[in-house]
Amino acid sequence: MEENELIRGRDLITLFRHLKGRFKTAWRATSADADPEYRKYYLDSDISEARPFIFILALIVALFVIGDYQFLGTSPILVGLIILRIVLVAFSVFILRYLKNVPNHSAYDRAIFFYMLSLVIGVLLVNLTRPENFVPHIIVIDMAVVIFYLVMPTRFIFQVIPSIVFSLGEVVIIAFTFHGFMEPGLVTALFSLAFANLVGALSSLQIRSYRWHMHKVSQERKEIDRLAAIGQTAGMIGHDIRNPLQAITSEVYIARQSIVESPMPQEVKAPALESIEFIEEQSDYISKIVSDLQDFARPIKPDIKETDLAKLVTSTFQTVRVPDWITLHVDVQGYPKVKTDPTLIRRALTNLVNNGIQAMSDGGILRVVAYKIDQRVVIEVSDTGNGIPEEVKSRLFTPLLTTKAKGQGLGLPVVKRLVEALGGSLTFESETGKGTKFIITLNEKGINDNRKT
Numbered sequence: 001m002e003e004n005e006l007i008r009g010r011d012l013i014t015l016f017r018h019l020k021g022r023f024k025t026a027w028r029a030t031s032a033d034a035d036p037e038y039r040k041y042y043l044d045s046d047i048s049e050a051r052p053f054i055f056i057l058a059l060i061v062a063l064f065v066i067g068d069y070q071f072l073g074t075s076p077i078l079v080g081l082i083i084l085r086i087v088l089v090a091f092s093v094f095i096l097r098y099l100k101n102v103p104n105h106s107a108y109d110r111a112i113f114f115y116m117l118s119l120v121i122g123v124l125l126v127n128l129t130r131p132e133n134f135v136p137h138i139i140v141i142d143m144a145v146v147i148f149y150l151v152m153p154t155r156f157i158f159q160v161i162p163s164i165v166f167s168l169g170e171v172v173i174i175a176f177t178f179h180g181f182m183e184p185g186l187v188t189a190l191f192s193l194a195f196a197n198l199v200g201a202l203s204s205l206q207i208r209s210y211r212w213h214m215h216k217v218s219q220e221r222k223e224i225d226r227l228a229a230i231g232q233t234a235g236m237i238g239h240d241i242r243n244p245l246q247a248i249t250s251e252v253y254i255a256r257q258s259i260v261e262s263p264m265p266q267e268v269k270a271p272a273l274e275s276i277e278f279i280e281e282q283s284d285y286i287s288k289i290v291s292d293l294q295d296f297a298r299p300i301k302p303d304i305k306e307t308d309l310a311k312l313v314t315s316t317f318q319t320v321r322v323p324d325w326i327t328l329h330v331d332v333q334g335y336p337k338v339k340t341d342p343t344l345i346r347r348a349l350t351n352l353v354n355n356g357i358q359a360m361s362d363g364g365i366l367r368v369v370a371y372k373i374d375q376r377v378v379i380e381v382s383d384t385g386n387g388i389p390e391e392v393k394s395r396l397f398t399p400l401l402t403t404k405a406k407g408q409g410l411g412l413p414v415v416k417r418l419v420e421a422l423g424g425s426l427t428f429e430s431e432t433g434k435g436t437k438f439i440i441t442l443n444e445k446g447i448n449d450n451r452k453t
Contacts, residue, residue, distance in 0.1 A: 036105070038212065041215050041218070046105075047099050050099065050152055051096055054099075054115065058096075061119075062085060062089050065081070065082055065085055071129065071130060072129060077129055084125060091118055095111055095112075095115045099111065109154050109158055112152060113158040113161070113162070116158070116159075117161070117162050120165050120166045120169070124169040124170065124173065127170065128173060156204060159204055164197070167194075167197055170193060171190060248283055255276055256273065256280075302340070304340060305340075306337055307338055308337060309379075312342050312345060312349075313330060313332055313370055314332075315346060316349045317330075319350060320353050322353075323357065325360075325362075325363040326357060326360055329365060330368045330369075333369070333371040334371070338442055338444055339445055345442075347414075347418055348419055348426075349379065349440075351415045352381040352438050353366065355411060355412070356385070357383075359385030360383055360385045365384045367383075368381050372444065375444050377442045377443075377444050379442075381440075382435060383437075384435040386435075387433055387435055388428070388430040388436055396412060396428065397412050397413050397426075423442070423443060424443070426438065427439045
């Protein structure tokens, strides 16, 4: 017997924890109410869902004038209620017309909120005229509360406020119409109102959680399709540009050598060599774009070998020119070795170093630090530039996102892809006005070991 009770107790605890988890998940979805993209995504469907119910509610408000006549007969109060119902119906028609051309989700939310609040006040005024202990209007309130939560899509807080006002107003009316506070009918009414609010709120939260999930799935699908299109385009562009670019580079090299070896005076050679240097710089920039496009588009197959990290970091600066206005500090602590693909790491470091240089157009300090910690090798590339804006941080590795006047937004996504192909991770720390640090973390023993840890 005790064992059965213990099992039942555990089942109740498990159920409670499950419900608590579901509630937390659903409650987090209410934060989507402040997400403009989410609200814009559902705006048309929300309007399509709300308009029929506003029409039905207006029809109910109009038809219930028959009930007013049955309770009040031909009296001044009946005239007042008829006027009230006409106002509510007219306001419903106004809202229906307004929703046809509502400018944005904020305007939609405000319109629905004020409509529900006006309907609440109107129904409460009607209920004040009903006889004592009139139970049917409690049922009407219960149904209205659930309707507000389930079939009037708007911000959660805009559902809660009219529903609570509705319930509290009804509690006040009931308290005055029942003679004893603990009278069974009053207790039943209070319980039913509380239950209606609880069921409506939990159901609304679950619907929001589902809607948010579907929105995320839709966004992810769009992103996958977009990246696939970028990948296909990148592969074609990279192939079509690479061949003529190599020809240009070769011709420029030959032209440079011809000018250097020519007997022309130095004052004639200098401007020509400057022009050739400019062409080489622009060709290198185009070559970088092509490399980024190809790295982003093609499958990455690392060629893992034992690599001397000090030589790897040093070799990076053989292809990157650090301007005179930037101070370079390179610190490779000890002589760490790592099993990795040196070509991919060099590509990643080159991109990060170029990013750091571009972030310090007015001068600064560029640091490249490498060290070993436990079974991991860490490479840090930091600059003292302006840092990354807060609004960009969450989307920093999104392809084609760039804050530079001259950039394609593929550099960092490519770096992240290269590092992750090696079983490593790429993170960053940034503070506005102080600079940015990118951190590459690799497993000392290579890809397989890194994935096991």
